[in-house]
Amino acid sequence: MAQPRYQQIADDIRRRIEAGVLPAGAPLASETEMVAEYGAARETVRKAMATLRAEGLISTAKARGSFVRPRWPVRRLGMDRYRVETRQRDEQPAEKATSFTKDQGIDWSAYTMDKDFAEVPADEQLAELLQVPAGEMLLRRHFVFRSHGVPQQISTSYLLLDMVGGTPVADPANEPWPGGSIAQLATLDVVVDQVREQVRTRMPTPEEARVLGIGDSVPVLTITRTMLADGRPVEAAVDIVLPGDRVELDYTIDM
Incomplete structure (x- = not known):
């Protein structure tokens, strides 16, 4: 069974973060830009971002957008x-x-x-x-x-x-x-x-x-x-x- 579209988007952004393409503190594309990049509905993009936030990989600030969270030593x-x-x-x-x-x-x-x-x-x-x-x-x-x-x-x-x-x-x-x-x-x-x-x-x-x-x-x-x-x-x-x-x-x- 194919993955849900939101999970595919989350997986792609997660890979970029883990590979260092998106380093700690880097801003993510805006919601509108992601809709265009992935050819997905706005609600699908929001669900992907919510998945990444729940994993602690990104944080979102009102009026500032989403950023890659730093990974601190345990x-x-x-x-x-x-x-x-x-x-x-x-x-x-x-x-x-x-x-x-x-x-x-x-x-x-x-x-x-x-x-x-x-x-x-x-x-x-x-x-x-x-x-x-x-x-x-x-x-x-x-x-x-x-x-x-x-x-x-x-x-x-x-x-x-x-x-x-x-x-x-x-x-x-x-x-x-x-x-x-x-x-x-x-x-x-x-x-x-x-x-x-x-x-x-x-x-x-x-x-x-x-x-x-x-x-x-x-x-x-x-x-x-x-x-x-x-x-x-x-x-x-x-x-x-x-x-x-x-x-x-x-x-x-x-x-």
Whole structure:
């Protein structure tokens, strides 16, 4: 049985992308141009483009057209990735690092972030995660982590305001901080000794898709993280959001 026409068009454009004829960032022909090139109906061309978007090969921006998406190296998330932060806390090595720079394989100079701090009351979810009453005041820190200027991760984390208020940890001017939250809390004599994570996948919100540059057809990986010190929750991240096509979970389970 012959392939549907839209699939034939998608296959042809996919081959061009994979062969490098259409490199990362290259604009695709307009819808009208494709209708003429392939001798196909406009709806058939739209279906072909939707197929390529669903595969994460192209992205479409309103009033700008469609472009070939860059293929980023896959970031591996393993169980040991926070150890680089405990080393920053315990050993204070000359080379600055966080779990993000380790996962990305980048130097500190290539790491930048957007940041926004605010004091907010705990909602029911945060109250449960941090084991505090609803309405307890928290410091919310919203970050966009960048590697070589490219957004790779969104993180919204919360700290107990009565613990960090008025300290350097609450000053956004001190970000990025080598060792991240683990090293920051250590300056307040709070030693993180356990990290819990819940991992889910979902489609991105329009704002997440815009910030991460992934369009609305690439799923995201979300991590709800709780850091504990001597059994007490001291930080909650709700959520850490990563593009699903740039992340690989890497775990070893000893039996």
